[in-house]
Amino acid sequence: MYLGLDLGTSGLKGVVIDDAQKIVAEATAPLTVSRPHEGWSEQSPADWIVAAETVLNAIPARIRAAIRGIGLSGQMHGAVLLDRADDVLRPCILWNDTRAHEEAAALDANPVFRRLTGNIVFPGFTAPKLLWVKSHEPAQFNRVARVLLPKDYLRLWLTGEHVAEMSDAAGTSWLDTGKRDWSDELLAATGLDRGAMPRLVEGSDRSGILRPELADRFGLPKGVVVAGGAGDNAAAGIGVGVVKAGQAFVSLGTSGVLFAANEGYRPAPATAVHTFCHALPGKWHQMGVILAATDALNWFARIAGSASADLTEGLGGLKPPGKARFLPYLGGERTPLNDASIRGAFIGLEHDTDRNAATRAVLEGVTFAIRDCRDALAATGTKIDRLLAVGGGSKSDYWLSAIATALGTPISVPVAGDYGGAFGAARLAIMATTGAGAEIATPPSIAKTIDPVAALTGAFDEGHARFRAAATAIKGLT
Structure with missing residues (x-):
């Protein structure tokens, strides 16, 4: 054991x-x-x-x-x-x-x-x-x-x-x-x-x-x-078997992370991408990090007087981004902004903005922030061939559908089970105890794969452009 x-x-x-x-x-x-x-x-x-x-x-x-x-x-x-x-x-x-x-x-x-x-x-x-x-x-x-x-x-x-x-x-x-x-x-x-x-x-x-x-x-x-x-x-990367170039996962936890494995050391600090050693010898990884993912949804849930799961369950199928926009910078931001003072905002609220519309705006805001991370990783030459989803936010199919569409990348969801940091740490314990190597870090079985909604790709591209414009405007005010 x-x-x-x-x-x-x-x-x-x-x-x-x-x-x-x-x-x-x-x-x-x-x-x-x-x-x-x-x-x-x-x-x-x-x-x-x-x-x-x-x-x-x-x-x-x-x-x-x-x-x-x-x-x-x-x-x-x-x-x-x-x-x-x-x-x-x-x-x-x-x-x-x-x-x-x-x-x-x-x-x-x-x-x-x-x-x-x-x-x-x-x-x-x-x-x-x-x-x-x-x-x-x-x-x-x-x-x-x-x-x-x-x-x-x-x-x-x-x-x-x-x-x-x-x-x-x-x-x-x-x-x-x-x-x-x-x-x-x-x-x-x-x-x-x-x-x-x-x-x-x-x-x-x-x-x-x-x-x-x-x-x-x-x-x-x-x-x-x-x-x-x-x-x-890095432990979560071991847990889901993201240890080779081209493999990546998106984590929707308190913070949000787009994590990609690399065989070599490829720093690009100007992008605000994190370039760190991986948990295995001779391997590195890169991360785009946002400081509020489920933390942003939980914040809105407290304001709405509802559980976060209840907010997302009634959203139905993926919809084009609406006029309401949300910037998830509740406590500053890392990738790509590197700004400790920037703060979040709702923009474009109107009389028709109901609880569902505001919830979608929060999910979209985090989604577009993760797309910013993907773009920053791409600027370093890092390519993502396979993307897994982990963390509490990955239980929302609506959210994963939005991310898949915004990134233009299918997202695989592991079978029920915990493949996070504790599981990865246990795998590292096997390696340290038995002398086994990276072959221990196998990918999990996949329960489902959520594909991009092709009909909404353009709408999400436009939504991301509006998000970037709003982020630029807010950055100038804080």
């Missing part, structure tokens, strides 16, 4: 698979986000440990006793600051926190960052957060002995080791992404050195062994291997 733990923003999920990769147990524990100021987003790492304990205790004892390996997946970019005793100095600043936008711009103005990392320094990345702490909380910064990413704090609890892996480390702005190693030059630019960084491994490598006292406490065998694991999207 192999356990995958996925530390998300809203909860921690555990999935156990057997040697045939069949899910035999799963459990979740909720997490909350603190937003003490506008643009801030924080969590207490202590809550992650409580959540992990909850998940482990919820797995049947007979299954825990058969676990041979553990893989880790998690939200990226978070800054967990530790002192010399490994005590947490302050709440973790999360991926969707934009307070460090000025620090990010300052680092990004130094051309060495884009040259070595292959990426823009986004406000949500880890390095600018350290500069913010240095400027605003100098006493805490002076006590920093180690910086960990969120899932790697779980690893410290599990193994006692300070270890990170390539896919997550690539989102810090401290990794030389082509060389797959920390950059001393980039670390020095933020007042750190290599001694503050965890040891690096590949996602499919062993990173440590479960501490004996935890094995005894939770009824796990001695010597359980803990794999390097992956950042959440």
